[in-house]
Amino acid sequence: MGRALIWFRGKDLRVTDHAPLAAALDAGGDLICLFVLDPHFFAPARARGLPHRVQFLLESLRSLEANLTRLGSKLFIVPGRSVEVVPRLATLWKADRVLASRWSEPVGVARDLRIAGALGRQGVPFELHEGETLAPPGTVRTGDGRLHAVFTPFARAFEQRVLVETPLPAPKRLPPPPTDLARVETVPAPSLESLGLRRNPEVLEGGERAARARLKRFVDEALGGYSISRDRLDQDGTSRLSQDLKFGTLSIRTVWNAVRGHGEAARRFRGELLWREFAYHWLRERPDLLEKPFRSEFEAFPWSRDEALFAAWKEGRTGYPAVDAAARQLRETGFVHNRARMIAASFLAKHLALDFRMGEAHYLAWLTDGDWAINDLGWQWSAGCGCDAQPWFRVFNPILQGQKFDPDGAYVKRFVPELASLDARWIHEPWKAGRRLDYPAPIVDHAAARARFLQLAKAHLKAPA
């Protein structure tokens, strides 16, 4: 027996397959559930810069609170900085140990080190449990102990060596919070309105129940055709689970387990989950990747930082419909289709030769699913400077990509309404329609921009050191 303080954080907002909760419940004794509300993160000015993420997080937090209450426990939401709050409450509430889910991204590692130190000085163990990834980052390695630099061998090694266990069920009930707790300031889960935001109905609903419904929809309706329809901008062929993995409203192994078997399409989807593992492996090994390219020959690459071009890209007025639709989908809905992310990223890094970190930061702020490891890997992949990246000379043609993956222009028309009445024949190259449109001409010519980038990259990357 003893008293466990379970510290829920922004990446494990669930009660199902929650290792710290299950471990504490197994051990018996008192159980206190805590969420620390950092006033820095939950400030109106900051929230306005990340509106979609904040909305999803708040809904998921309220869902977690309701679920814990339903199970007989309670979520204490305490304002403050976690490095201060957690050690203070551990002492004040006489916890014997503090449990949390591992958080392996740089800010989480640094914070957990400080907290472990502070708790250690108070004689309280700090236990981090797995659940963030299928395999703890860094555990899948080559024969000589290095991380795989190429995805395919990584995936093969993962499948051979990693045994993904069955998810833990949600607890049937939880012990009520102890009655002798010293009173501390708690706050209700903030409302969007209190942060100066209005609910955006385009952002998917937060919380475990909505997440489970999405998983079921995907497995029942979309998984079978995943291999083909995953690339279609105009279809709902993707899982739409990214924000649930980001905030932990579904555990990664719940998703993995739900798509076991199911043939080739499911194997393809599991491959995408393994890209996530790959990204977490590398970021844990190389926290500096958030600042610099994986491939060192790109460290001094002469990227542009042209603010006018960047603004056109962010606001969706480059004149290339597929690129602009992606930009507007991001701002309006907090989500961008995977194929559209690639098209938009390629355009920024190659046609515009802008520093990929500008796009990376913009995506991280506006994506509901914005995840450091995955976002960074994706951007570095597109810019050609990443781990197992696409070659620098591979330049997506935004017109062809649009024609291939949005043949009727339905995706473009949804997010670029100025083009709604345009014939599908011209939808990806509206300047050829011979019509006056309230839509910008291309800010760069595709062929010229492509040639310019290839020349720039060749000169920089092949020049003798």
Next chain:
DNA sequence: TGAAATGTTGGGGCG
């Protein structure tokens, strides 16, 4: 998890 340039092949029109 590309695209464009270049090379090759083969059928048909035509002198």
Next chain:
DNA sequence: ACGCCCCAACATTTC
């Protein structure tokens, strides 16, 4: 009938 050219279709190479 034959060779030549044209060019679409496909393959290979290059960026």
